[in-house]
Amino acid sequence: MHRRTKEIIVLKVGIIGTGFWATETHAPVLGAHPDARLVGIWGRRPQAAERAAVEAGTRAFVDLDEMLGEVDAVVLTVPPTAQVDLAVRCAEAGKHLLLEKPLALDPNDSARIVRAVTDADVAALVFFTSRHRPEQSAWIQAAAQRPWFTAHACWTASLFPPDQIRDPANWRHTHGALWDVGPHALSVALGVLGPATSVTAASGPGDTVHLALQHTTGASSTATLSLTAPERAGQSQFTAYGEAGILTMPIPLSTPQEAAHHAISDLARMARTGEREHGADLRLGARVTATLHAASAALRTGSTVALD
Secondary structure (H helix, E strand, C coil), X not given: CCCCCCCCCCEEEEEECCCHHHHHHHHHHHXXXXXXXXXXXXCXXXXXXXXXXXXXXXXXXXXXXXXXXXXXXXXXXXXHHHHHHHHHHHHHCCCEEEECCCCCCCXXXXXXXXXXXXXXXXXXXXXCHHHHCHHHHHHHHHXXXXXXXXXXXXXXXECCCCCCCCCCCCHHHHHXXXXXXXXXXXXXXXXXXXXXXXXXXXXXXXXXXXXXXXXXXXXXXXXXXXXXXXXXXXXXXXXXXXXXXXXXXXXXXXXXXXXXXXXXXXXXXXXXXXXXXXXXXXXXXXXXXXXHHHHHHHHHHCCCEECX
């Protein structure tokens, strides 16, 4: 569906957050993007925002509302525990959104964001990198047109030693691989095989989690997720099995910055045209959160959990 929207020639964008993804990915991309202009950076710690802004050659805002008054869109680079209220606030201010994954940690919070975005009639995308890398996005779209028997996703990394003491203030420590790399794996699995109808989960070494899912298409899939894998055992891979044979998603050829470039290009187009549907829109973001929430329940109970 296309809606009327105000004329936007160059999308004026503000960044919320001051961490790695803000400074190393989104700020450089926005600084060089032909369809967008970086207006400034806001963070909960003013000193960090000032450092990030100086590095990016832009302005640090102390007042978030002041920044919202000067931009068309915002890129959120904050943990899911902080993203919900900020996303709702920005949507209610009429700003288009590029959101971090996972959208939220609870389906009710995802629904809050979806309602705010829908009511404000703004464009919103979730930064699932595989859905914005052109070579992987094209593969997912083509694979989704074929029938599949089963599939396997493996997203493993050596971010933490298996026996590292967890920092309760760090959401990646407290929620682990399921919520950190799980969104990436599911963004592909749900895109190719359709929404999940049920999920079973089991723990492995460290923070490793194994998932088994049933999908609306009748296919099943499995996923292995870990941030505590051995250094030489890290990979991000999705393989589908069916009448077409065994097909594996291309290994990323493009960088996260290239994925961010394409995400901003799509957001700018959606802002100009009034288009709201996209392969990485809030429908996928909400489905991923619901699936991960069900997987968390499955881990606690040792049972299969159905999804609506």
